[in-house]
Amino acid sequence: MQSETKASTVGIVTRKRAIWLIAIVVIYFVLINLPTPNGLSLVGQKALALMLIVVITWVTGIIPIGIASLLFVFLQSVIGIADVGTAVGNFANPTLLFVLSSFFLAIALDVSGLNNRISLKLTVLSGGSPKKALFYLMAATAVLSMVISDVPACAAFYSIGLALLRKNNCKVGSSNLGKAMMIGIPVASLIGGAATPAGSSLNVLALSLMKSTANIDITFLQWAAIGIPIVIIALPLTWKIMTFVFPPELERLIGIEDIQKDYQALGHISAKEIKFIVIFALLLITWFTESIHKIPLPASATFGAVLFFLPGIDLLSWENTKHRIGWDIILLIGAASSLGTAFWKSGAATWMANGALSWTQGVSLVVVVLVVVIFTTLIHLLLPVNPAIISIMVPALVGYAATIGMGSPLALVIPMAQAVHSAFLLPLDSVPLITYASGYYTMVDFFKSGWIISILWCIVITAVIMVIAPAIGLF
Template structure:
């Protein structure tokens, strides 16, 4: 039987209480930690500037995780505290806020906003769904494939918000066509599987590209700021896309065959709903076609940049993204009315707070590296060298996956990336072997509505409960922990030329 609508107010008291108290506790704990660091002498072997940097890092991590104040506001602390404590000049503290990866994400967001303005993302989604058929299990697969593909380029939240009403239309059709829904548990399972499938596919799809989810871009910015190396768009896809290709069908199988098996043979009228939705869009407009061309050319330039550079062109992923965004501002739709494909009214919808968070995280990472704090952490961790690398990777991935059930994905990545990279160096390993799994893990939270916006959005639909989400989520968490560890240990070696047990010179500044 389809569950009666539920509201977020029905969340279990312990989780709700923890969520309510965390900001208050964090608001007090963060400054106390910083004060303790400033009053106490640094540990043996640590420079005073590194110790002060650790204090600022503890304050920022506490406020990020607890959301004591708005996350972007916490991210501005380096601009005040680093010059005040002598850790860095204002120029050094501020320069990471203009890291090229921030402009890559900005350009990617603008491309996504243009798709949303002209409903191109909706047309793409409906075509994918229609192509995979309208049998119940096929519909779930179609919704998941469309959600995953779009979330590689458009924000996970926007993709979920777009897919939700289409999915609800199909579920409501099932309810209307069933005289006694309580006699058909498969119909209830269809609603749960479809809602969870949309949310989970949006989170999984975002892993595929550098702009798919903020932790990915944050990682690329971090390694550039801390070690001076670049992670290219195509290079990331060599790891991210295979992870999506493996994780998505496994998630579909778990939802529709094991956790919430769908027993309906067909959905009467399902194809009509999809056809009606497609018909409502009409023929592709000129604006849609322009956005599609600009998007395709931009994505192609990202993917084939190494080949273009081999021909003498000087390119960067950030430059390509901004060029694509500028093209949308320059291409007219109606010169007399001054209408262009993208305008500033739409561009202002950018998640500016995320870009500030990037800057704060990168500024902190730069200070951790520059003051020698990263090296000190690495030396202290060296004692764990007896543990197999895969065990350390598994432990890091597990901790971050379950931590992000209650904390911001991006803030968690910002707090953990410098630490796990230092741990890798202490073990004599390439920092990428722990940093990449950590960044991927930060986007994999499937158990709780508060874990990610897609989870919260589908939970608010009223067609699933927290226990249903938690039951599927814990299985998905464990699955992604294994997949991330396995694929990172294999594909990262190939895509990034990493050799286990070999510490590259750039990791130690040599």
């Protein structure tokens, strides 16, 4: 009986995927055979149709993301929007090296054991206060997420938070502390990821597309000068929102004594932890001094990753690392870069942006920035695939900035690149999905705090960018 039920379920899923596949093919051919709109070339029309079916494919998952990403890179030459060499060249860009290096950095942190030491220490520092414990876990997650990808940063503190909740018998689905902690940790990871280019592959993808479409470089320090203040302002306010929406039902946590014992059992800092700290410190120095030595971020990140494998350091080996790398994410980022560049060169991005944003001409810059931030925040509800958002929005905003004679597209691209982290409305992004599996909160719970955090995020991003960006010469 069970085998029959399983076979029936598989059959239904297969039919749905087949229907979606047929629908996508039909949608594409319908779109490219419609009359070409004014101001859009036939190549641009094909690029726009391709981008639409790319988004549908990624969201529905009818083809595995990694395989679909490779398919769409080569499909560009088949439909005539880019030759094979150009499409592959835009795929195999430095962004891929940074994403790969980010995985090595996150794995090395885990192997060294330093993440466990930090998380235990911060929990002990809370002194048993649920609100303090929540703040320390959120703050630590955000700080870690500034320099490694959001997913491993969230995962590093998820296990500590989950252990605390279970130790205190916080009931799944009804505990306010459980809701606040399991929502707060991924939200903090998303917020922290906006702080520096190293905080997320999305940031590096945005920088890469800025270079390929507008030939503009932004240094690590320039990005951090905007991103870090945003995090410093937004994080404590977000913590306040979490404790207001979900006031903890406990006055004091139990189990802190056990965590204290676990922390003491770690003993003195280990050789592995020291090795990681030294290499990581060198990386940070290199990143923040990029404008002096001119070594690009992907290159320095790759050099740093190699150090973990060197004899005498041996924090990582290929055998214990290769299976922990998100190859599908790497392929997705590469495809997004290739498709975004083709979308820009075809003229489709400029055409789309002019149609959507033409009404903002003549209004103040602060209004335009706020509109971009709000739109980027809301689009997560329709398109929960952040690389796709980046690959569409960066070329579109660069094109629109050129059309209206804006001195630099950075005034539009930087706010968008910050706002793209704001997957706060529903747990559809890969980061909140880590804790959503715990069952402590529902999608409705996530939205209860998420809509307030989203409003806060839009205001903070707009305010910080309008104050700091002109001061450091980005506008």
